[in-house]
Amino acid sequence: MTSTDRSAPPSSAIVVDDLTAEYPGHHGSLPYSAVNGVSFRVGMGEIVGIVGESGSGKSTLARVLSAQAGSGTPDITGGGVSVLGEQLRGIRRRARNQVQFAVAYLAQDASDTLTPDYTAAEIIAEPVLSRDRRYNRKALGTRVAAMLEAVQLPLAVLEKFPFELSGGQRQRVAIARSLILGPQLLIADEPTAGIDVTVRPAIVSLLETLRTGRDFAAVVVSNDLTLHRKVSTRVLALDRGRIVGVGDVDDLLAEGRHPFLARLNSIEQSDAAAADTPE
Numbered sequence: 001m002t003s004t005d006r007s008a009p010p011s012s013a014i015v016v017d018d019l020t021a022e023y024p025g026h027h028g029s030l031p032y033s034a035v036n037g038v039s040f041r042v043g044m045g046e047i048v049g050i051v052g053e054s055g056s057g058k059s060t061l062a063r064v065l066s067a068q069a070g071s072g073t074p075d076i077t078g079g080g081v082s083v084l085g086e087q088l089r090g091i092r093r094r095a096r097n098q099v100q101f102a103v104a105y106l107a108q109d110a111s112d113t114l115t116p117d118y119t120a121a122e123i124i125a126e127p128v129l130s131r132d133r134r135y136n137r138k139a140l141g142t143r144v145a146a147m148l149e150a151v152q153l154p155l156a157v158l159e160k161f162p163f164e165l166s167g168g169q170r171q172r173v174a175i176a177r178s179l180i181l182g183p184q185l186l187i188a189d190e191p192t193a194g195i196d197v198t199v200r201p202a203i204v205s206l207l208e209t210l211r212t213g214r215d216f217a218a219v220v221v222s223n224d225l226t227l228h229r230k231v232s233t234r235v236l237a238l239d240r241g242r243i244v245g246v247g248d249v250d251d252l253l254a255e256g257r258h259p260f261l262a263r264l265n266s267i268e269q270s271d272a273a274a275a276d277t278p279e
Helices: 058-065 093-102 120-129 137-150 155-159 167-179 202-215 226-232 250-257 259-276
Strands: 013-024 033-045 047-052 075-083 103-106 185-189 217-222 234-239 242-247
Touching: 013 103, 013 185, 013 217, 013 234, 013 250, 033 058, 033 075, 033 137, 033 217, 047 226, 058 103, 058 155, 058 185, 058 217, 093 103, 103 242, 120 137, 120 155, 137 155, 137 202, 155 185, 167 185, 202 217, 202 226, 217 226, 226 250, 234 250, 234 259, 242 250, 242 259, 250 259
Parallel strands: 047 217, 047 234, 103 185, 185 217
Antiparallel strands: 013 033, 013 075, 234 242
8 A cells, every 4th residue: 555556565564663652741741752762564474562561652552553543642753654555654634544444453442442332243343334334234244243253252242232241252342343344454452351361262363364364464462472472473572662672472581681571571480380389
């Protein structure tokens, strides 16, 4: 989706070059810089993971990459970001809409923001109908059912409202909704949040299928190291808006050159030890 040849897919799904992103000040407060001088690329066929503590800038980075606009969206104040061949800094509304059509964004609070008076079927179908109200209902029903199966939810969920579902079920409905249009790029912020460990392999399988089946790339924001070991080709570690490590999960933890990575390694070792301790 480049400016010169929109029929040719970009070799890189994402190019981030010395990016600085900040939230504007309000009521006399100063602007807050959440991402500072970050650079990396995501090629088509890659799934790149992002780890970091609360306040590290990882959710801000996800929102920037998703080409979101409106209230609560950070401003790109330095460097540049190219998503599917389009520069996001200074992007016009029409071009932004084109990018958003090809990019699925799963927000951190996605499971808590489902339309309360829509059934799960209506929630999943909404992105299709918002673009084509005359879309064949039978074909749409088939697509919705296929997405529900992909996230391992029974068909009975289709007629249920969000308040009738568990947190994990709502999260899986949100995932199905984000993928219903068959995006080229997925930006997922905590995709396994609230999902039972017995169901997480389904999400792993879904991401692997998407990555290997066609031109697809993803950025997965999560401190779920098991998830990254399964699907991420490499992982970026963020701290206070800067990249402090890049590489394979185990290599990052073994190096532990940054205090955050050392803490992450310690937590994982403690969890493993607890799991091995007989009750």
